[in-house]
Amino acid sequence: MDRKKILEEGLLEKYLLDELSAEERQQVGMAIDNDKGLKKQFELLEEDFEKMALENAIDPPTRVKMRLIEQLQGSNVKTMPKTWLYAAASLALLFLLSSFWMFNRWKSAELNFESLQNQTTVLQERLNALEENYLLTNQRLKTINGPQTIPLILHGNELVPNSRAVAYVNHENKMVVVNAQGLPELPENNTYQMWSDVDGEMINMGLLPTDQELITLKYIDKAESLNITIEPAGGNDHPTVEKLIAYVTL
Known part of the structure; x- marks a missing residue:
């Protein structure tokens, strides 16, 4: 041995x-x-x-x-x-x-109990996260399927041909939910960003990650159109017009 x-x-x-x-x-x-x-x-x-x-x-x-x-x-x-x-x-x-043996067994049981407590805490945190995701997804689905919701399709131009994104706009609840999974994946140093055109001014609505099915964006009052551009990773404070890839009028 x-x-x-x-x-x-x-x-x-x-x-x-x-x-x-x-x-x-x-x-x-x-x-x-x-x-x-x-x-x-x-x-x-x-x-x-x-x-x-x-x-x-x-x-x-x-x-x-x-x-x-x-x-x-x-x-x-x-x-x-x-x-x-x-x-x-x-x-x-x-x-x-014998006393030493009993002490070791007690310490081992104490460590096992502590480990079980930690595992229970982790599982509870995961359960809470799943519950939050479920509630958020359920709310988004209700918005999409609501009678006041307007689905708008944004077709990609020559920069991203044969691609599209779908925006669900509810003016009553003032909510915008977008499915951007129809857009091609970008390099890590770029991201999609959506803008609202209000009287000629482009207002940031948020980023559009393509790895999520539904993204809730900022609702902008009196928007005349929705526009998607390609921006540097993390987003931009103003749109890159030459990289406008899709838009739809409201």
Whole structure:
């Protein structure tokens, strides 16, 4: 068994906690014996466990300690065999390892719960976004299908032949929705922009991305025509007349 697998899967800790199968324990034990780096890390892990045991040890009350000394001094108690000392130490170490194992399991459960909370938050945000998109799309469809809505087709000229955009104008609700997917895709440094002609003045209505089915634009009162031009990416504050590609009168 290689070092990488042992370290990534925490097999040193499981080896110390006796959580491995007999075959895995034998493989990890051989790896520790043959790899000085692993052996040193395992020894450091043992030292950390011992330090944790000492740091978490509880001193007995003073009166208990004094009473035990009096009883030992007033009797012929023999020295406790080392076997019992080893047994007591083993039990203490086992308790410590069990506590460490439980602590790791608790931390793992806490991390999993936090991850689930984050996933729930992300899903809720996506659901809210979908709901907003649905409401917006539903509103646009109602506008398009309303009896007061006028559909206007803007055919492309020689700059973009065989192309078209459809504008849905509702003067009652003062709304303009445009489907620009019939226009050819432009390079990244260009974009389509729509303008309203009011008494000879071109007023910006907004950009026309071709990757969206319906785009809501600014409604302009008393517009005499709708015009589409090709502008630099991000739009322009005035229309580029020589790049007028489509228009329709109202």
